[in-house]
Amino acid sequence: MGSWRSSKTVPLLLLAGAVVLWEIATLGPRADFVLPPTEIARDVVGAVASGELLPHVTASLTRALPGFALGSFAGIVLGLVAGVVTGFAETVSPVVFLTYPVPKVVFLPLFMLWFGIGDVSKILVIALACFYPCFINAYYGARATPRLLVWSALNMGAGRLTVFRKVVLPCALPLVFAGLRVSLALSFILLFSTEMINARSGLGFLIRQAESNLRFDLMYVSIVAVAALGYASDRLLLLARRRALAWQEAGSA
Amino acid sequence: MSALARALRPFALVALGLAGWELLSRSGLTSPLLVPSLGRIGWELGRLATRLDSLAEVWQSLHRALVGFALAAVVGIAIGILMGRSRVAAAVFDPLLAGTYPVPKIALFPIFVFVFGIGSLSKIALVFLECLYPIVVTTYAGSRVVNRVLVWSALNMGASPARVLWRIVVPATAPYIFAGFRIALPVAMIVVIITEMLSSADGLGYLAMYSLASLKTDRMLAVAVAIALLGLGLDRVLVLVRDRVVFWERLDSYYA
Numbered sequence: 001m002g003s004w005r006s007s008k009t010v011p012l013l014l015l016a017g018a019v020v021l022w023e024i025a026t027l028g029p030r031a032d033f034v035l036p037p038t039e040i041a042r043d044v045v046g047a048v049a050s051g052e053l054l055p056h057v058t059a060s061l062t063r064a065l066p067g068f069a070l071g072s073f074a075g076i077v078l079g080l081v082a083g084v085v086t087g088f089a090e091t092v093s094p095v096v097f098l099t100y101p102v103p104k105v106v107f108l109p110l111f112m113l114w115f116g117i118g119d120v121s122k123i124l125v126i127a128l129a130c131f132y133p134c135f136i137n138a139y140y141g142a143r144a145t146p147r148l149l150v151w152s153a154l155n156m157g158a159g160r161l162t163v164f165r166k167v168v169l170p171c172a173l174p175l176v177f178a179g180l181r182v183s184l185a186l187s188f189i190l191l192f193s194t195e196m197i198n199a200r201s202g203l204g205f206l207i208r209q210a211e212s213n214l215r216f217d218l219m220y221v222s223i224v225a226v227a228a229l230g231y232a233s234d235r236l237l238l239l240a241r242r243r244a245l246a247w248q249e250a251g252s253a
Numbered sequence: 254m255s256a257l258a259r260a261l262r263p264f265a266l267v268a269l270g271l272a273g274w275e276l277l278s279r280s281g282l283t284s285p286l287l288v289p290s291l292g293r294i295g296w297e298l299g300r301l302a303t304r305l306d307s308l309a310e311v312w313q314s315l316h317r318a319l320v321g322f323a324l325a326a327v328v329g330i331a332i333g334i335l336m337g338r339s340r341v342a343a344a345v346f347d348p349l350l351a352g353t354y355p356v357p358k359i360a361l362f363p364i365f366v367f368v369f370g371i372g373s374l375s376k377i378a379l380v381f382l383e384c385l386y387p388i389v390v391t392t393y394a395g396s397r398v399v400n401r402v403l404v405w406s407a408l409n410m411g412a413s414p415a416r417v418l419w420r421i422v423v424p425a426t427a428p429y430i431f432a433g434f435r436i437a438l439p440v441a442m443i444v445v446i447i448t449e450m451l452s453s454a455d456g457l458g459y460l461a462m463y464s465l466a467s468l469k470t471d472r473m474l475a476v477a478v479a480i481a482l483l484g485l486g487l488d489r490v491l492v493l494v495r496d497r498v499v500f501w502e503r504l505d506s507y508y509a
Contacts, residue, residue, distance in 0.1 A: 010344050010345055011344070011345060011347075011348040011349050011352075014345060014349070015349075031367075033364065033367040033368070090259075090262050090263065091262055091263070091265055091266055092266065094263035094264075094266075095263070095266045095267060098485065099481070099485075100439075100488075101438070101439040101442075101484040101485055101487070101488035102439075102480070102481040102484045102485060103439065103442045103443040103446050103447075103480060103481075103484055104443075105443060105446050105447050105450065105458075106446060106461060106476075106477040106480045106481060107477070108450075109461050109462060109464075109465040109473050109477070110470075110473070110474065110477065112465065113286075113287060113465065113470060113473075114287060184355075185354075185355055185357070188355075188357040189357045189359050189443070189447075191357075192357055192359050192360055193359055193447040193450075193451070196359075196362075196451050197447075197450050197451060197462075203360075204360075207360060207363050208363070210363075211363040211366070219363055219364070222360070223360045223361065223363075223364070226356070226357055226360040227356040227357075227360065230355045230356045230357050231352070231355050231356055233355070234354075234355030235355075
């Protein structure tokens with residue numbers, strides 16, 4: 001029965017069936033906001049070909065990527081340091097854990113006030129949200145380093161920095177990637193929310209504009225683009241993870 | 254280091270931040286519109302907590318988050334356990350979940366508004382959808398690793414499949430379910446606040462944007478603090494419930 005779980009045919013057939021059903025259902029009278037899949041596909045191709053979509057995609061990416069990079073870099077570095085230096089952990093981690101369940105969007109109005117309604121406030125909110133999962137995972141990853149390995153390395157004459165680089169970092173890496181994956185998903189959620197709340201470009205803005213102009217074709221185009229972007233970036237991260245963790249046994253992911 | 258200093262250490266950063274804020278606000282370098290004093294924020298927070306109309310906004314947000322979360326919990330646990338106990342269900346749902354998990358569901362909000370209207374229903378539906386994923390994934394992971402010997406023994410002693418499910422599979426999966434809840438509950442709050450900021454005439458998200466538009470920074474910050482306290486409080490309540498229900502397993506790391 002191993003073929004059951006690994007096989008992709010069943011879900012693909014289901015998906016195809018759902019699309020066909022959707023198409024058939026839209027043949028009769030339909031609400032304005034329900035478009036048949038074939039028309040959505042045509043609209044997507046049209047928007048890509050006309051160059052209508054590309055500027056919004058680039059605008060979105062120039063907000064999401066710096067925010068993600070900034071937040072997750074700070075999170076990983078501080079998390080690893082906190083995992084190694086006890087005094088630092090005792091000062092910082094209570095604050096991080098306490099504020100972790102707080103929805104970070106609440107800072108958007110404040111950042112808008114301080115940094116304007118431009119890209120800076122959006123990038124900062126995204127960075128803030130990406131910080132937490134990375135910090136927490138890097139912290140636990142570094143703390144979970146087997147002591148025996150650290151002792152052996154010290155015993156064999158490795159300096160503290162070498163131990164950090166050669167022992168703690170590889171041990172923490174699987175969890176660091178787990179944190180990165182959560183952060184990446186969060187960065188897209190916040191990107192589209194902040195763009196929907198206020199922006200003059202980007203996919204979130206495109207969705208809002210299409211919605212208020214009742215351009216349902218454009219609405220579906222932006223949703224497809226958002227989905228594709230989220231999916232593609234997740235795949236890229238998994239690819240990077242596979243390369244970086246090539247030494248780990250397969251299947252433990 | 255003395256015991257007192259050690260006990261105070263976790264609060265050091267918070268105190269430092271608050272002191273820095275108050276100093277900045279009193280220094281006269283910044284407008285009170287940008288950095289209102291802690292006293293003003295506290296006063297607005299008190300107003301928020303004591304006036305009936307603002308409590309109604311709090312309730313509105315809370316109610317949306319909790320209804321969506323509860324629906325996601327019921328459906329998510331059902332799907333997760335089904336996937337864990339049936340190969341066919343796993344083969345159908347697993348690739349579907351894996352494929353749609355990284356897609357930001359928030360993009361569907363405009364469609365939800367057209368389908369469910371601009372009121373609470375579209376927001377609850379989005380909360381449901383976003384909360385469903387973590388709950389299904391963790392429940393599935395948990396119900397897959399139920400000790401087979403326990404299931405076999407129960408069956409052998411004449412327990413019906415329904416009884417096995419209720420007395421063995423559900424309790425064994427419970428710690429995982431709660432881990433999923435702890436991921437999903439903050440997500441519920443995030444989605445409610447975002448959707449209220451986007452389109453609403455009530456709720457805390459709306460109140461924050463409205464206060465900003467009226468240049469009432471102190472009130473906006475009070476709302477932000479209220480939202481933060483609400484998120485924190487819900488998480489604490491969840492941990493309390495977890496420790497009572499799953500009393501046989503200690504919560505030793507943040508996630509587990």
